[in-house]
Amino acid sequence: MPPPGYLDVAGIDACVAYLVRTYPALCQTITLPEPSREGRIIRAVRLRAGSGTRNGVLLIGGTHARELINPDLLVRFAIHLCSAYTNGTGLTYGGKEWSTTDIRLVLEANDIFILPQLNPDGRAHVFAPGGDPWWRKNRSVNPGSACRGTDLNRNYDFLWPWTIGQTSSNPCSDTYAGAAAFSEPETRNVRWLMGTYDRIVGFIDVHSYSELLLYPWGDDDNQTAIPDQNFRNSAWNGLRGVLGSGYAEHITAADQDHFRDVGVRVRSAIAAVRGRTYTIQESSDLYPTSGVSADYAYARYFSVRGTKVWGWVFETNSASPGWQDGFQPPYSDALAVMDEVSSGLIQFLLTNICVVREVGSRVLDEAALDRLRLFRDQFMQRSAKGRTWAGLLDRHSEEMVRLVSNDRRMRAVVERSLKEAASLVTDDPASTTLAESAASPMFELLDLVEEQASAPLKYAARRLRKDLTSTIGRSPVKALGRLKRDERVPGSESRLKRAAPEESNSVTDDD
Amino acid sequence: MADRFFVTISARDEQQFRRLLDYDLDLFASRQADEAYAVDGLIGLDEVQRLVEDGYQVLVAESEAPKVERGRPARADEWLRLVEGELDMRRRERR
Numbered sequence: 001m002p003p004p005g006y007l008d009v010a011g012i013d014a015c016v017a018y019l020v021r022t023y024p025a026l027c028q029t030i031t032l033p034e035p036s037r038e039g040r041i042i043r044a045v046r047l048r049a050g051s052g053t054r055n056g057v058l059l060i061g062g063t064h065a066r067e068l069i070n071p072d073l074l075v076r077f078a079i080h081l082c083s084a085y086t087n088g089t090g091l092t093y094g095g096k097e098w099s100t101t102d103i104r105l106v107l108e109a110n111d112i113f114i115l116p117q118l119n120p121d122g123r124a125h126v127f128a129p130g131g132d133p134w135w136r137k138n139r140s141v142n143p144g145s146a147c148r149g150t151d152l153n154r155n156y157d158f159l160w161p162w163t164i165g166q167t168s169s170n171p172c173s174d175t176y177a178g179a180a181a182f183s184e185p186e187t188r189n190v191r192w193l194m195g196t197y198d199r200i201v202g203f204i205d206v207h208s209y210s211e212l213l214l215y216p217w218g219d220d221d222n223q224t225a226i227p228d229q230n231f232r233n234s235a236w237n238g239l240r241g242v243l244g245s246g247y248a249e250h251i252t253a254a255d256q257d258h259f260r261d262v263g264v265r266v267r268s269a270i271a272a273v274r275g276r277t278y279t280i281q282e283s284s285d286l287y288p289t290s291g292v293s294a295d296y297a298y299a300r301y302f303s304v305r306g307t308k309v310w311g312w313v314f315e316t317n318s319a320s321p322g323w324q325d326g327f328q329p330p331y332s333d334a335l336a337v338m339d340e341v342s343s344g345l346i347q348f349l350l351t352n353i354c355v356v357r358e359v360g361s362r363v364l365d366e367a368a369l370d371r372l373r374l375f376r377d378q379f380m381q382r383s384a385k386g387r388t389w390a391g392l393l394d395r396h397s398e399e400m401v402r403l404v405s406n407d408r409r410m411r412a413v414v415e416r417s418l419k420e421a422a423s424l425v426t427d428d429p430a431s432t433t434l435a436e437s438a439a440s441p442m443f444e445l446l447d448l449v450e451e452q453a454s455a456p457l458k459y460a461a462r463r464l465r466k467d468l469t470s471t472i473g474r475s476p477v478k479a480l481g482r483l484k485r486d487e488r489v490p491g492s493e494s495r496l497k498r499a500a501p502e503e504s505n506s507v508t509d510d511d
Numbered sequence: 512m513a514d515r516f517f518v519t520i521s522a523r524d525e526q527q528f529r530r531l532l533d534y535d536l537d538l539f540a541s542r543q544a545d546e547a548y549a550v551d552g553l554i555g556l557d558e559v560q561r562l563v564e565d566g567y568q569v570l571v572a573e574s575e576a577p578k579v580e581r582g583r584p585a586r587a588d589e590w591l592r593l594v595e596g597e598l599d600m601r602r603r604e605r606r
Binding site for chain 1: 515517525526529532535536537538539540541550551553572573575577578579580581582583584585586587588590591594595598601602604605
């Protein structure tokens, strides 16, 4: 039995039912295709306000059964969002206030998928009289072994066969990776969510403890210089996570910057509540692993389909004052942790909103939006100038979304600018040129930004104005300057290509 | 099952720390943020002994026996009333 105050398995289920019953316009139950090993139905809830396509975020909790805070945290967070939206208010967590506009944006520009208890069997075992309060795994029966359970956060199909670092092939270990990648129905449900809702671009697996914000990769140190050192390259099998092997996992500088930038914002939002400072780090800094959820989520982009999922593991709560409290603090302390992490989640959801999609979905069709995304990924990321543009858009998207949501004139100008940009970005963007008339709404937009935005965004606008001026009369591809070869999409020198699944030694999408 | 203990295990260098991962122990992030090669764990006394013999420093912190009184889980209806009540209070404070 855990300390009093926490919800048991039925309690979490009841809260999901309450959400859908109380806020039917905002919440929809998703019954996942597979029950748990012991036959429990597993439910997620989707939160969204209004209609139309938008990017999604998947938040999961309760992967490790003994980490009791997070399922309660996620259902409480969902209730907070729905209640604030319905009442037209903001949310206050300690010293951090989120405005009515923030809450509106979070729900109107995101699809929020919340799977509060991934591992109900494990949680039931923790709560059971005579159960193990420190149980971590699910409750699968392992043939040929007296030991039960698979560590669900080692069971995803990311470098699965290699049991790297703190990952085990021993069924009696607490980090047993399972009989095969996705051998467990609980992890297959997560794969199903990512495969079914392919606009999910943000993912957080919420764990405890240590106050960490962990981003990929988990198998080895990150490096940005050697693209061939990557998880798909079988020449390095058996050497990942091995000290002194010379291996480090490749991540582009742009992606690493994105992870760090988002991490800094989330960390600030958490710290503003009561001063706790979470540490942002590559997950391999904790210890190397394989088969971890966030790596799988992010790795899908390279092997399964074109949507990049920014995968994170949050480790909520400190261990102070005692070790047991790290996993199961007294409930009054757990509530304080829930408050600070809820603030971080709001920030994450705001960061997830793409101004191009948020505004563009009202004036452009899906094909045009898709072309803009492909242009960013396949052309802009291949030149220094393009990466600068994409980075500026990425860093300032949240502020742009706020400006646009508060200013109808700004929204109209952004809409016109995006229409012009979309007409340039055809399947063969090297064949189009930017006419002076087409650039006019873009200059108008930069004028408005320079009037209204923060100093960093004004500075960015001034840089873009120079580049925009020099682009007139040229194709958007030429304007980017020299392009590096695209390793991910071979042969895409001038035309946009939809990425096809490719052979690799991990990451699958077979439902 | 033998009694387990919450421990902090310290290695002298990265190499020794990496070898620790081969012991198949229940390890999790260290609460000793200032120690580069330390990790927390929940392990039995036999494992503590083995680690010490192999040159690790092991601080045995507390038994797995729950140190605070355990109680019944929250009832969902009571829990929901508390959450909604707290939200009402915060809304009033914002006004």
